[in-house]
Amino acid sequence: xxNIFVIGAxxxxxxxxxxxxxxxxxxxxxxxxxxALKKGIEGIYKRLDRAVEKERMxxxxxxxxxxxxxxxxxxxxxxxxDFAIEAVVERMDVKEKVFRQLxxxxxxxxxxxxxxxxxxITDVAAVTNRPSQVIGMHFMNPxxxxxxxxxxxxxxxxxxxxxxxxxxxxxxAKTPVDVSDYPGFVANRxxxxxxxxxVFTIYEGVASKEDVDTVMKLGMNHPMGPLQxxxxxxxxxxxxxxxxxxxxxxxxxxxxxxxxxxxxxxGWLGKKxxxxxxxxx
Ligand code: CAA
Ligand code: NAD
Numbered sequence: 001x002x003n004i005f006v007i008g009a010x011x012x013x014x015x016x017x018x019x020x021x022x023x024x025x026x027x028x029x030x031x032x033x034x035x036a037l038k039k040g041i042e043g044i045y046k047r048l049d050r051a052v053e054k055e056r057m058x059x060x061x062x063x064x065x066x067x068x069x070x071x072x073x074x075x076x077x078x079x080x081x082d083f084a085i086e087a088v089v090e091r092m093d094v095k096e097k098v099f100r101q102l103x104x105x106x107x108x109x110x111x112x113x114x115x116x117x118x119x120x121i122t123d124v125a126a127v128t129n130r131p132s133q134v135i136g137m138h139f140m141n142p143x144x145x146x147x148x149x150x151x152x153x154x155x156x157x158x159x160x161x162x163x164x165x166x167x168x169x170x171x172x173a174k175t176p177v178d179v180s181d182y183p184g185f186v187a188n189r190x191x192x193x194x195x196x197x198x199v200f201t202i203y204e205g206v207a208s209k210e211d212v213d214t215v216m217k218l219g220m221n222h223p224m225g226p227l228q229x230x231x232x233x234x235x236x237x238x239x240x241x242x243x244x245x246x247x248x249x250x251x252x253x254x255x256x257x258x259x260x261x262x263x264x265x266x267g268w269l270g271k272k273x274x275x276x277x278x279x280x281x
């Protein structure tokens with residue numbers, strides 16, 4: 001697999017495109033929103049230049065990565081690619097549409113992956129005519145920094161597809177883990193209830209947001225407190241994952257905190273909207 005098609009140039013898609021291009025894959029990056037595509041590419045260039053400044057990458061390496069990266073003018077550009085990874089908005093209807101298009105456009109040998117945080121891979125695979133070649137490849141945010149990739153097998157995913165994607169993650173210098181398709185997979189099934197519980201502690205007035213974050217940073221050595229991390233992930237994404245856990249397991253322990261719902265309803269989505277639990281300039 002050499003030619004990679006990345007759909008969605010937001011915080012995850014741009015990071016994924018950067019990592020593939022930095023490891024000598026030819027990457028085409030697509031977004032329905034031209035402004036988002038431009039911003040995505042600018043962000044990648046900025047991070048590559050910074051990696052050179054910090055001596056984490058040679059100037060030649062960064063130039064090569066830039067040369068391996070192209071913007072796509074439409075989904076048709078996936079026609080000559082071997083692997084597609086989708087990182088569009090976390091909505092099943094949008095993902096299904098993207099997968100139907102990819103299935104029509106891409107060659108028979110191509111593997112189709114989704115970076116979804118929580119939507120069922122099995123349902124995504126079912127809308128294609130190649131369900132055994134559909135898989136979850138769940139990168140963590142920020143993609144260029146975080147080492148983990150959850151490789152999620154839909155019930156239809158073949159062992160061959162799994163092995164090829166596992167190898168692909170290793171070629172990107174990431175550590176893959178083998179996960180089955182159940183709500184939240186592993187990362188978000190463990191992480192999100194902690195974030196949700198942190199929101200409950202401020203909702204119930206147990207402590208201030210700053211103190212909740214300090215407890216987890218200094219008490220547990222987490223690099224970010226849970227409320228700061230929620231802002232960084234996006235509160236809409238956090239809420240959508242809690243709803244999928246609640247719905248998928250039917251257990252009240254996954255009930256989303258009413259305060260989290262209220263923030264999302266207000267459009268306070270975290271860092272990306274300028275305000276979440278904290279305010280961003
Ligand atoms: N993209 C690329 N690189 C980034 C970055 C970004 N968005 N943000 C920070 N970095 C890099 C910086 O360039 C910096 O490297 P240099 O110093 O060499 O330039 C390095 O990361 C450290 O950054 P900072 O010094 O600015 O800040 P920090 O020490 O606090 O580290 C962090 C930032 C790596 C994000 C760290 O705070 C951290 O690990 N936070 C927790 C991240 C986490 O838990 N991610 C998982 C989220 S859950 C998820 O992704 C799954 C899901 O489905 C929701
Ligand atoms: P984002 O909002 O930053 O970016 C999504 C991008 O997709 C936007 O630029 C949007 O214009 C584009 N888009 C929407 N519909 C499209 C379509 N039909 N075709 C092409 N582009 C389209 O979102 P994000 O945080 O990068 O999340 C993307 C995916 O990654 C989601 O499935 C999310 O659950 C998952 N994810 C997010 C995180 C996180 O921490 N934010 C971590 C892991 C996985």
